[in-house]
Amino acid sequence: MTSTAGPSNASFIDVLASGVHDTKNTLFDALSRIDAVRRAPASASETAELLDEAYVAVERSADRLTQILSAYRLIRHENPVVLLPTPLRDLAEYVRLRAGSEWRGTAALKVGAVADEVWIMDRELIADCLVNALLNASRHARAEVALELAADAGGLRIDVTDDGPGFPPQVLGGEEPAGSIGLFLAGKLAALHERNGRRGRLELANLPGGGARFRLTLP
Amino acid sequence: MAEPAFGAGENGAPYKELRFLVVEDQEPSRKTLKMCIHAMGGFYVDVAVSYGDAMFRIRNNLPDIVLCDYILGEGRTGQQLLEELRRGRMLPDRVVFLMVTAERSYEQVVSAVELTPDDYVIKPFSPEILSLRLDKAVQKKYLFRSFYELRELEQYDDAIEELDWLIGQEQAKPYRYDVLRYRAETLAQAGRIVDAQRAYETIIETFPFPWAKAGLARMLHRQERLEEARSAVDEVIAMSPNYFDAYDLKAAICADGGDYDAAQKTLARAAERAPRNWTRKRMLSTIARHNGDAATAAALMQEVIENDSAAGVALEDNLNLARCALAGDDAEAAKAALQAMAAVDLAALDPAARLEAECLLAVLEGTDGAPRYERLRRSIAELSDVPVQTAVDITRAALVFDDRQMSDVTIEKMLVGRQARLAFQPLLAIYQEHGLEEHFRKVQNRAAHKRLNKA
Numbered sequence: 001m002t003s004t005a006g007p008s009n010a011s012f013i014d015v016l017a018s019g020v021h022d023t024k025n026t027l028f029d030a031l032s033r034i035d036a037v038r039r040a041p042a043s044a045s046e047t048a049e050l051l052d053e054a055y056v057a058v059e060r061s062a063d064r065l066t067q068i069l070s071a072y073r074l075i076r077h078e079n080p081v082v083l084l085p086t087p088l089r090d091l092a093e094y095v096r097l098r099a100g101s102e103w104r105g106t107a108a109l110k111v112g113a114v115a116d117e118v119w120i121m122d123r124e125l126i127a128d129c130l131v132n133a134l135l136n137a138s139r140h141a142r143a144e145v146a147l148e149l150a151a152d153a154g155g156l157r158i159d160v161t162d163d164g165p166g167f168p169p170q171v172l173g174g175e176e177p178a179g180s181i182g183l184f185l186a187g188k189l190a191a192l193h194e195r196n197g198r199r200g201r202l203e204l205a206n207l208p209g210g211g212a213r214f215r216l217t218l219p
Numbered sequence: 220m221a222e223p224a225f226g227a228g229e230n231g232a233p234y235k236e237l238r239f240l241v242v243e244d245q246e247p248s249r250k251t252l253k254m255c256i257h258a259m260g261g262f263y264v265d266v267a268v269s270y271g272d273a274m275f276r277i278r279n280n281l282p283d284i285v286l287c288d289y290i291l292g293e294g295r296t297g298q299q300l301l302e303e304l305r306r307g308r309m310l311p312d313r314v315v316f317l318m319v320t321a322e323r324s325y326e327q328v329v330s331a332v333e334l335t336p337d338d339y340v341i342k343p344f345s346p347e348i349l350s351l352r353l354d355k356a357v358q359k360k361y362l363f364r365s366f367y368e369l370r371e372l373e374q375y376d377d378a379i380e381e382l383d384w385l386i387g388q389e390q391a392k393p394y395r396y397d398v399l400r401y402r403a404e405t406l407a408q409a410g411r412i413v414d415a416q417r418a419y420e421t422i423i424e425t426f427p428f429p430w431a432k433a434g435l436a437r438m439l440h441r442q443e444r445l446e447e448a449r450s451a452v453d454e455v456i457a458m459s460p461n462y463f464d465a466y467d468l469k470a471a472i473c474a475d476g477g478d479y480d481a482a483q484k485t486l487a488r489a490a491e492r493a494p495r496n497w498t499r500k501r502m503l504s505t506i507a508r509h510n511g512d513a514a515t516a517a518a519l520m521q522e523v524i525e526n527d528s529a530a531g532v533a534l535e536d537n538l539n540l541a542r543c544a545l546a547g548d549d550a551e552a553a554k555a556a557l558q559a560m561a562a563v564d565l566a567a568l569d570p571a572a573r574l575e576a577e578c579l580l581a582v583l584e585g586t587d588g589a590p591r592y593e594r595l596r597r598s599i600a601e602l603s604d605v606p607v608q609t610a611v612d613i614t615r616a617a618l619v620f621d622d623r624q625m626s627d628v629t630i631e632k633m634l635v636g637r638q639a640r641l642a643f644q645p646l647l648a649i650y651q652e653h654g655l656e657e658h659f660r661k662v663q664n665r666a667a668h669k670r671l672n673k674a
Contacts, residue, residue: 073323082326083426087393092357097347118393120426124326125343195426 012075012184019068023061030057039090056104063102063132067181074188075158081122081192088117088149088156094126099134107141107162109134112148121218125174125189126158131180133214134159140164140212155198161212166206186216194218195219234261234353240282241266242300243319244292248342252286258346259353270295278309284353287336289320294495297336298328305334309560312367314357317349319477324461330431331455331462333404360392366401375409378660387636396422403434403451412441427457431467442469445476463489466606467499470506479510497527498634505608509645534563534572541579545615546648554578557583573607574598578616598623606632607642614646618653626650627662633664635673 033054037047074080092114103109130147137145141162148159171183183202191201198219205213234396239261243249249266256264265282267273277285285544287297297318304310307569318339329335337356340349360367366385369378384392391398401417416438422431432455439448449472451635455465466489472483486503493499500523508516521538524532541556544550560580565573577595582589599613610633617626630650633642650659 080329083428084326084330085396088354089393090351094348095349097351099343100238101347122326124323128347157618 008039012071015181015184016068019064019071021119023064023068026057026061026064030054030061033057036164037129042150047207059102063135064169064181067128067132067185070125071181071185071188074125074185074192076137081189083120083193084123085118086126088119088151089114091119091121092129092147092149094123095130095134098127098195099131099138102135103138104135104139105141106143109138109143110144110146112146114149115151115156117151117156119151119218120195120207121156121191121193126218129182129186129216130158130160136180136182137162137164137212137214139168153198154217156218158216158218161207163210164209166210166212167204172204172206190216190218193218231393234259234382237261237283238263238280240273240276240285241286242287242291242297243267244269244288244290247317248288254347255344255349256286259350262413269293270300272301273467275307275505278305283313284315284317284357286317286319286349287384289318289339294493298332299338299496302332302334312370313360313364315650317352317356320581327459327461328367331433331459331490332432333433333464335430359397362394363393363397363401370401370405370408370502373408375405378405379409388628396428399425400430403431407424407434407438412438418441427454427458429455429462429465432458433468436468436472440472440475443475445472448472449476461492462580463493463499464497467502470502474506474509475638475645477643479506479644483510483512483515495526497523501536501539508539508543508546509607509611509648511546511644511648513543516545517547517549517552522637527642532559534568534576537563538572538579540576541583542612545579545582549640553583571606571609575612576611581616582619589620592616592622597623599629603632604636606631607638608633610642611649613646615649617656618649627658630659631666631669633660634663634671639670 030053033050036042037050037054042050089127096109096111099109134145137160141164143163143166145160145162147159147206148157150157150159182206187202190202193200196219202217203215203217205215207213223468233258239256241249241252241256241264243252243266249268253264253266265276265280267276268630273285273287273291278302287300289297291300291490297320301310301316301318302516304316307537310316316336317334318329318341320339321340321342326522329339337359338352351358362385366378366381369375369381379402382405386395386398389412399418403415403422406415406418407559408413408497416435419431419438422428432451436448436451438449438457439445447467452465452472455462456469459465464542465673466485468487470482473479473485483503483506486499486506490496490499490503500519504516504519504523507519517540520536520543524536524540528536537556537559541553543581544552544556549669557580560576560583563576565576568576577591578671581591581595584591593615605613613629614626617623617629630642630646633639633646636642647656647659650656
């Protein structure tokens, strides 16, 4: 099931390695800030600032390691998704709460229209994936990040949109289909949602008026 | 739980009125959970520090909401607790049961089990997330309150009617699958097995949920459609390898079909991965013994008795130990089992258990047992539909005391009856021990003719 879904396992190993590489750099970053506080007594506000930065770096590393582990599990296990009926409004609320607690920056998080439906999905993995997409968007957005869930006969469309500069061309062009662990995971996870022979998919696009759209479609 | 539970979280802090029970063996997690409950407005919080403690508290003071960690220590899980409570009718449907877990593997379990918690939350979580889950669970309890009541009163037809009404209601939309599932379950409880089977099939057409497949397998098993039941349960195991009840179900299906080899292998797989489930190990011991694997059966019984005899060795365990010793031709162990049984007050047993115990005692006593067997003969002759184990004990005693007529009658009844395939292998083994396989085959032929005539 997993071998046909998304990028090959060889490129998967590259993705994992680049994730570990990033995490390592972020941790060293945190380390150097903690070290600075330890060695040179500075003003209280300076210390607090350094520790804040170190905190964010460690938090981000922990998130990334969690993702790397999830990615590993998705590949390693034969049937890693647990498909349960999930009311979409509960899902949206769950994702909003989780993303909200880690929200940084100035952009607003807006939950738009959410269909009053129940959909069969892996609630926890889809939530992980959406929280990640939202947090990612928040780093690039100018004013707003939005989450919308629309259901019809074609499936469930989950959109995360922002008003930032959009995805870089190499991500959209498919040259780096697995450019980040998060995107890689999202593609894999979508493909693992299968129903009546149809699979989910991930589509990335830049919007005409500016901004990026991350769209998961689940059967 | 009284009505005020509805709308919890939406209109302020109704959790203030509700009684919580936190079940968690780890002190730090207990604290976190209590803190979360207080943060969402909860006030009455009781804690249970172990499985046994939780059973005690729920029996004596039923809470409105149970927050239970999945891993409870001593090899026990919150899922086991939930199942014991619901099967023992100690936890009415109206009580919210929320599982708390750090294990993603629990979701595999929850997707397959028949008795599910109302929801689960994955650690770590914030008070807001716990509150979200509880709000939804409480709303669901309110929506289904009439159904729960009717089902508890065993008014199954009315309960099903209530569900049929609910399915058309707007507010039941997010609970569509719960309605379908309750419907199938209630049909099964009402004994409408074929209707329940169709209900599960309808659900599976929408989506092949492991729990619906498991339900279908059970319904097919109850109709003795063993081949189909087996293929359905195999699919459940493939989808949810951590759902060990499915292994138990498969073993029962295999054994009913006479395939003790597959039954033993299946249970051994589950026992290996859940090594402290003594109920399953007892079952495995019996299956192994019937499968002719006396050594494994005896070792398992020893292990069970060493680990699960806090309140003294159960009579059934001693009987099984004796059976293992007899099957393994182990004179020493047989003597020990006899001694252990000397303390048993036979008069206090129910008739079937007493008969089994006396048959085993007579055999273990050797020639001294002859008078005991003579006394038993009359009560044996009056029996009609006996469990396989009882038939095995009777047959062994009859052959030991050279009562061929009694043993032939017993096995023929079994081989004609509906448990024929289940009984075949263990009964044959006893005849083989006495060098009577050929004779067994003759009785088997006779039974086959009778079965055909009946059909």
